[in-house]
Amino acid sequence: MSVEERLLRYCKIDTQSDPSSDTTPSTEKQFNLGKLLVEELKELGLKDAVIDEHCYVYAHLESNVEKPCKTVGFIAHMDTATEYSGENVNPRVIRNYDGKDIELCEGVITEVKDYPQLKELVGHDLIVTDGSTLLGADDKAGIAAIMDMVEYFVTHPEEKHGRIAIGFTPDEEIGGGTKFFNYDYFDADFAYTLDGESPATYTDETFNAAKVVAKFHGLSIHPGSAKDRMINACNLAMEFHEKFPTYMRPEHTEGREGFIHLTNMTGYTDFAQLDYIVRDHNNDKLEEKIALMNRSKDWINQFYGEGTCELECSITYRNMKEIIDEHPEVSKMALDSIKELGLTPEIEPARGGTDGAQLSFNGLPCPNLGAGMGNVHGRYEYCSIQQMEQASKLIRLIIGKTLEE
Numbered sequence: 001m002s003v004e005e006r007l008l009r010y011c012k013i014d015t016q017s018d019p020s021s022d023t024t025p026s027t028e029k030q031f032n033l034g035k036l037l038v039e040e041l042k043e044l045g046l047k048d049a050v051i052d053e054h055c056y057v058y059a060h061l062e063s064n065v066e067k068p069c070k071t072v073g074f075i076a077h078m079d080t081a082t083e084y085s086g087e088n089v090n091p092r093v094i095r096n097y098d099g100k101d102i103e104l105c106e107g108v109i110t111e112v113k114d115y116p117q118l119k120e121l122v123g124h125d126l127i128v129t130d131g132s133t134l135l136g137a138d139d140k141a142g143i144a145a146i147m148d149m150v151e152y153f154v155t156h157p158e159e160k161h162g163r164i165a166i167g168f169t170p171d172e173e174i175g176g177g178t179k180f181f182n183y184d185y186f187d188a189d190f191a192y193t194l195d196g197e198s199p200a201t202y203t204d205e206t207f208n209a210a211k212v213v214a215k216f217h218g219l220s221i222h223p224g225s226a227k228d229r230m231i232n233a234c235n236l237a238m239e240f241h242e243k244f245p246t247y248m249r250p251e252h253t254e255g256r257e258g259f260i261h262l263t264n265m266t267g268y269t270d271f272a273q274l275d276y277i278v279r280d281h282n283n284d285k286l287e288e289k290i291a292l293m294n295r296s297k298d299w300i301n302q303f304y305g306e307g308t309c310e311l312e313c314s315i316t317y318r319n320m321k322e323i324i325d326e327h328p329e330v331s332k333m334a335l336d337s338i339k340e341l342g343l344t345p346e347i348e349p350a351r352g353g354t355d356g357a358q359l360s361f362n363g364l365p366c367p368n369l370g371a372g373m374g375n376v377h378g379r380y381e382y383c384s385i386q387q388m389e390q391a392s393k394l395i396r397l398i399i400g401k402t403l404e405e
């Protein structure tokens, strides 16, 4: 089966996750794809392919060489984003893309001026939506590339490879992709997620992430007799917040710039609360931002009395780079392989977390590779068939390098 046939097949299965659910998987329908993948893996001869009660799929392609070498894993997620419908996905293939705007359906047009990266895909065959759903190439392009790699090795027994671990996970889009990941069963020395755009991109960095909750205790007095007595918690919250520079807001940052983001505010005279997320690739800079928030708290407390403002701070996740850097061979194999494909590696720090970050901190170093998707999480999503083929080739090259180690 070609990667194209695979993507078309997987995209038509609705696997949208649900953030309001507290089960894993968050939606039963993710099993429909999981079970199909287990069947396909078994047909390809991967006898240990399984799906567990939480909808995690695992399988191994055993080594066909004598010499012991490391087990490399490849991971993709089965669920699709929650921002746009994933029901009745009706994909269409555009052959030999001409670089012009794409009419998905009447009135819904992917305009090149909005998505300039399309210019790099002239001549490619693209898979697009009918304008009414997302495509789900995020991350079914990753699944298709991994399955294509398995099929290649199974049908080319003369090609030598070590032991390969395969994992397909549920609920990545709602932050639950690693919750029940079975490291022992997966049993790899290191792994790569295939959850990025162009196969030239390589991501071994995420944000360091903290959550900060600021609580303000006021004193409610009838406003008619409030003079010199009332302390309005809402005003305290505003005084606290205005100490942070505007340029530290997400809407003014990019690349490796971190931010302080006010995500929620509630308040009345007696009590107010501000919820923040704080992000930075550099851990020292994250600490500085938290220190700035603490100084703002101290200022409020000096002025209005100890305990007026309380801060609760917790670390949500850490930049996986510190782990990946302990395993330089993992990055080297990926970057060398990207170059062997004839591409120039684009090292992109993720402005968010990845499943790989959690996996890395739990002992499985796991940077991210591109799989050919673009404009993800909406109806303008597309996928390049040639880039999916490159992604499949890329991971075969990486597998080849485990033999040299």
Ligand SMILES: [Zn+2]
Pocket (backbone or CB within 6 Å): 077, 138, 139, 172, 195
């Ligand atoms: Zn994804």
